[in-house]
Amino acid sequence: xxxxxxxxxxxxxxxxxxxxxxxxxxxxxxxxxxxxxxxxxxxxxxxxxxxxxxxxxxxxxxxxxxxxxxxxxxxxxxxxxxxxxxxxxxxxxxxxxxxxxxxxxxx
Amino acid sequence: xxxxxxxxxxxxxxxxxxxxxxxxxxxxxxxxxxxxxxxxxxxxxxxxxxxxxxxxxxxxxxxxxxxxxxxxxxxxxxxxxxxxxxxxxxxxxxxxxxxxxxxxxxxxxxxxxxxxxxxxxxxxxxxxxx
Numbered sequence: 001x002x003x004x005x006x007x008x009x010x011x012x013x014x015x016x017x018x019x020x021x022x023x024x025x026x027x028x029x030x031x032x033x034x035x036x037x038x039x040x041x042x043x044x045x046x047x048x049x050x051x052x053x054x055x056x057x058x059x060x061x062x063x064x065x066x067x068x069x070x071x072x073x074x075x076x077x078x079x080x081x082x083x084x085x086x087x088x089x090x091x092x093x094x095x096x097x098x099x100x101x102x103x104x105x106x107x
Numbered sequence: 108x109x110x111x112x113x114x115x116x117x118x119x120x121x122x123x124x125x126x127x128x129x130x131x132x133x134x135x136x137x138x139x140x141x142x143x144x145x146x147x148x149x150x151x152x153x154x155x156x157x158x159x160x161x162x163x164x165x166x167x168x169x170x171x172x173x174x175x176x177x178x179x180x181x182x183x184x185x186x187x188x189x190x191x192x193x194x195x196x197x198x199x200x201x202x203x204x205x206x207x208x209x210x211x212x213x214x215x216x217x218x219x220x221x222x223x224x225x226x227x228x229x230x231x232x233x234x235x236x237x
Contacts, residue, residue: 034223043227095174096160
């Protein structure tokens, strides 16, 4: 099974800051990483697919990069609605596995 | 806009069975946008823990895969005429307590891994307690 380690588990930031979240896979998974945003009381929303493809309708301040075993989600110019939880998922092989999530809160 | 709604959760005794359903709506039938073109998954989140993928059924129901934690105890099925996917779990254990979500593949005609999820349901809570 592919293990996915996401860090940090939480971070504090201010509006306008840039933050980076990392996911590391236990083996190469090419670019089969997806990032989701999860707001309280709502289903998770696909943010970035295939490591770097921003989904339609998602703001351009979100970006993803990486391949192989290391992947990053960057959020620039943090907005108030961005202070929620983010998690990664590997879709390279079954069983699909998820990072533990990162909660971004207001400093 | 596709909408997924899970049902069937509740409080159940260890050793018993539970049947969860996920109903999908919002498919337009335009540009091959029909439920029957997409694989479906169940994912759960136990209290204080991360997301755990449980099972997948391919768009046509011909392939099913299970996580080791439920293999042999769970059965996923779908009814494309009713836009529903069902998860039955037998021999429930305390550690099956979780919120159970269904999720839809973003890509059509996937028979295994490879697709992100473009829609999730809010989930249904299952509590296994004696």
